[in-house]
Amino acid sequence: MCDYLKQKYGSLALVAGASEGIGAAFASYLAAAGINLILVARRKEPLKILAHELLEKYKVEVECISCDLADVNAAQQLRDALQGKEINLFVYNAALSYIGAFEKNTIENHNQIAYANMITPMNLMQVFADPMLAKKKGAIILMASLAGFQGSGFLAAYAATKAFNRVLGESLWYEWKDRGVDVIACCAGATSTPNFINTKPEKADFFAPRVQTPEEVVKECFEKLGKQPSFVTGTGNKIASFIMQKLLPRKMAINIMGDTTKKMYRL
Template sequence: MELKARYGDTALIAGASEGIGAAYASALAAEGFRLILVARRIEPLQRLADELGDRYDTMAQCVACDLSEEGAAEQVLDAIEGVEPGILIYNAALSHIGTFTEHPAADHCQAAVVNMITPMKMVHRLGIKMLDKGRGAVILMSSMAGLQGSGFLATYAATKAFNMVLAESLWYEWKDRGVDIIACCAGATATPGYIRSSPSKPGIFAPAVQKPEVVVSECFKRIGRVPSFITGRGNRVASFIMQRLLTRRMAVLIMGDNTRKIYRIR
């Protein structure tokens, strides 16, 4: 992977304690990275830090922060002042499943802060430093839900589209300046968060649910090569059909129907 040679020896993972975030932490610890791990709950973070420390003899600093709060980006980056991460992975996300109007507007605003405002501010502040140094990497987690309108996931899907377009735009601006950025567009992945959302079993034609470790290794293979990518062959085939072969209307209908079925929405 040679990630250390390319990006330095410290990585910040926002949303690191479980699922895909913990898989990123583990993969980077195995490469000898020093880690800054961020999440709301300190205990699972500290457990992961101890476990990775024992297994890989790596150092990890844990920062407890609710990334849905205004000023969260500043709080995290001030807490690590003096340390300049060569890799930023923004993984945390909030999704409210259900009809748009059943959730109060405040819930949608909270999702907008966790999923868009905080990562945008982190990318801005760390991006300036990475560009100054002429090296660095940013990974923004996106989702297949962000590739078209996704009924019953409206705000989440819209924020994931934002992440993808932000990463792709900056990829263009930064491609000759030594800083790599990628949107990792995942499909269903077996994380504790996904399992807690109680999805029903996907149909036999649905792409397979991926393991977090697979998502992570696919992402590390592609960073520096493409502005964004879709994880998993099954997801790429589904996306090809939805985005290239069907009309936008059909794609939106299929996505909404699927979400309705998976989450048993009446």
């Protein structure tokens, strides 16, 4: 199916935030390509169930690591648990979000959002890129979001971390593009993951592209990996993003985003 991934990048991938949704879809895609996996999330049980499924279906080796990626020591804990194993493909999918008025969230939760979404992936990229750069071979995928393209009221801290992911990914795409390591920031729109569904969003009418499946997001991401520093997933999201970023004044785009979030979450 997609054996080129193994030939191009190597045979061991780590997916952070792998137990469900987009992360599980990344794990399945990589397993189908014959790539062995290390799956990371907080809850052990869903990880074990997925690992068993992938082992049965694709005969790949799957290791599960339970780790809270919002912990200030998460990158070091994961590094210790890996015991020197070299990661050839690194997917950072996990994210924490808070929907609501900024001042109503706690400082502790805002800090957890910052660690899970920015500090931990940045530190892990540094750890995993070293051997990739030495071998001139490897790939890193960071999950970003349309929310990170402009101010996104009522998603403020989450949106800001997603802007960070995109800029970090694009910057390292440039630094490493001639050194054999492909980096891409995948800017998704609404995707039908358990996490998204659990937030019980209402359909917003203005600029509301179709909700994508995790599999659609992942397939397009691997098509774009090695070709672009970042991309917006899906045709509907691309059109909405073009209008918001290129045609509308920034102030209007920020207002539309905030109004849409307010409506979606009845705030």
